[in-house]
Structures are given as structure tokens and as C-alpha cells.
Amino acid sequence: MSWYFRAIGFRKIFEFLLLVAFVVFFVGPLLNLAVLAFSSKWNYPDLLPRQWSLQWWHFVLQEDDIAKSIGLSFLIAALVTALSIVICIPAAYAFARIRFPLSRFFLFSFLLTHAFPKMGLYVSIAVLFYKLGLMNTLLGVVLVHMINVLMFMTWIPTAAFRNVHTAQEESARDVGATPFRVFCSITLPMAMPGILVASIFTFLNSLDEAQGTFLVGIPDFKTMPIVMYSIIADFPSSAGAVFSIILTAPTIILLLAAQRLVSADIMASGFQVK
Numbered sequence: 092m093s094w095y096f097r098a099i100g101f102r103k104i105f106e107f108l109l110l111v112a113f114v115v116f117f118v119g120p121l122l123n124l125a126v127l128a129f130s131s132k133w134n135y136p137d138l139l140p141r142q143w144s145l146q147w148w149h150f151v152l153q154e155d156d157i158a159k160s161i162g163l164s165f166l167i168a169a170l171v172t173a174l175s176i177v178i179c180i181p182a183a184y185a186f187a188r189i190r191f192p193l194s195r196f197f198l199f200s201f202l203l204t205h206a207f208p209k210m211g212l213y214v215s216i217a218v219l220f221y222k223l224g225l226m227n228t229l230l231g232v233v234l235v236h237m238i239n240v241l242m243f244m245t246w247i248p249t250a251a252f253r254n255v256h257t258a259q260e261e262s263a264r265d266v267g268a269t270p271f272r273v274f275c276s277i278t279l280p281m282a283m284p285g286i287l288v289a290s291i292f293t294f295l296n297s298l299d300e301a302q303g304t305f306l307v308g309i310p311d312f313k314t315m316p317i318v319m320y321s322i323i324a325d326f327p328s329s330a331g332a333v334f335s336i337i338l339t340a341p342t343i344i345l346l347l348a349a350q351r352l353v354s355a356d357i358m359a360s361g362f363q364v365k
Contacts, residue, residue: 121339127332147329151322151337160318161337167229167304167314168297171236175293178237179244180286184278186245187252198249201242209302212238217306225307232312235303240293247292251285252278291345298341 128147130140151157185191186198204212216235217226225231255278263273279286301316308314319334 124332124335124339127329128336130329147333150330151333156313157318157322157334160313160315163312164298164314164316167232167236167312168294170233171240171297172290172294174233175237175240175244176286176290179241180248183245183248184252184274186249198245201245204238205242209239213303213306216303220307227308227311229312232304232308235307236297236300239300239303240296243289243292243296247289248282248286251282251289254285255281291348295342295345298338 126140129143129145131142131144131146132140186194213235216238220226220231220234225234259277259281260273263277264270268276299316301314301320304312304314305317309317315334315338319331319338322330322334
């Protein structure tokens with residue numbers, strides 16, 4: 092039995108080392124970012140800043156261009172999410188409920204925007220938008236962002252609709268419910284967790300998009316990621332840390348919300364072509 096207890100001990104040590112590695116490589120940079128954002132003077136090899144200050148928070152929040160970029164980023168992300176829901180949710184329902192020729196091919200085609208280098212795709216889109224007069228317009232920026240989120244807004248909701256058993260819908264029809272009533276009262280509420288998770292991913296992806304916005308939206312549409320690049324290049328790292336926290340905080344909050352809504356196995360099923 093001694094070997095059994097030794098095996099348990101080795102496993103616990105291994106799990107502890109994995110936890111330490113996770114903290115060092117994932118949580119460590121976030122903690123460093125948080126400390127740097129509130130530091131006024133922090134030089135190597137000091138473990139902690141010599142001076143703490145909120146001066147860079149005041150700088151970031153008082154700059155008109157920075158405040159404008161924050162509002163613009165959230166506006167674009169909200170528009171992209173709303174339009175993606177309107178366009179992609181009916182398509183996801185069709186993929187889940189209607190059998191038609193080449194359905195798997197069309198569903199798989201939404202992955203193509205993530206199968207090639209983004210910059211080459213954006214250059215092609217920019218050439219097309221230039222001919223259509225969409226360069227340096229809000230509509231052009233929104234369309235570029237939507238191209239990136241089509242996969243999230245079709246694959247995950249499609250899996251959510253497939254997880255709704257048709258027997259439940261048929262039972263509602265048997266008692267006289269119309270197809271629209273069945274969809275609103277049974278299908279949509281049961282698929283809502285997957286739709287909310289897809290919407291969260293869409294919002295975060297749009298919030299973090301930089302390359303497409305740079306090619307299509309410059310010079311009038313500068314979102315947070317674009318402004319952050321200039322801040323990192325022109326100002327001390329503390330200013331960049333502040334802006335990074337502003338950009339990262341919604342991601343952490345919304346991902347924690349997504350984790351509470353849908354389990355990992357349901358999330359994995361959203362990326363399976365059936």
C-alpha cells in the first residue's frame with residue numbers, strides 16, 4: 092500500500108506544480124500589469140514600485156482622443172453584436188433544423204475567415220471597400236468586424252439549437268401552439284445560453300479588433316487597440332498598462348459570465364460540424 096500513497100503524493104505534487112505554472116505564466120502578467128498601472132516609479136530589480144500614483148489613470152481618462160476611442164470601441168462592438176444576432180441566428184436555426192444540400196459545406200465556409208492570414212484578407216477587403224466608397228466609414232468598420240465573428244455567431248448557436256430536442260417542440264405543437272409560439276417559448280429560451288455566449292465572444296472579438304479597423308477606418312475611426320499602440324510607443328509603460336486594463340477588464344468580466352452560462356462540453360459541441 093505504501094506505493095499507492097506515494098503515487099497519490101506524487102500526483103498532488105504534480106498538480107501543485109501545474110497550478111504554480113498557471114499562476115506564473117497566466118496570472119503573473121496580469122498582476123504585473125495591475126501593479127504597473129498604479130506605479131509612478133518602478134525600476135528593475137525592485138520587486139514593487141517605489142512610488143504609487145494615479146497620474147497615468149488621470150492622463151488616460153482626461154485625453155479627449157482616448158475617451159473618444161473607448162466610446163467608439165464599445166459602440167462598434169455593440170453594433171457588430173446586434174447586427175450579427177439579427178443576421179446569423181436565423182442562419183444558425185436553419186443549419187440546425189433544416190436539411191438542405193451542401194449544408195455542411197456552407198456551415199464550414201464560415202470558418203474560412205479564420206483559415207488564412209488576416210492581413211491578406213483585410214487588404215483584399217480594403218480594395219473592395221475602396222471601390223464601394225466604404226473606406227473611412229462606420230459601416231465599413233462594422234462590416235470588417237462582422238467578417239471576423241461570423242464563425243462564433245453561427246457555429247455556437249447552431250449547436251445550441253441542435254441541443255433542443257425536437258420532441259419538446261412537437262409536444263408544444265400537439266397542444267395547439269403555433270410554430271412561432273413554439274420558437275419563442277421553447278426553442279429560443281433553451282438555446283439562449285449558447286446564443287449569449289456567442290454574443291459575448293462576438294463583442295470581445297470586435298472590441299479587440301485592430302488590423303481591419305486600421306486599414307478601413309483610419310484616420311477618423313480609431314478604436315482602443317489602435318490608440319493603445321500609439322500610447323505604448325509614445326508614453327511610459329504605465330500609461331500602456333492603464334489602457335490595457337481598460338481593454339482587458341470587459342474581457343475578463345464577460346468571459347466569467349460565459350463560464351457560468353455554458354459548460355465546456357456544450358462549448359466544444361459548438362465547434363463540431365455534423
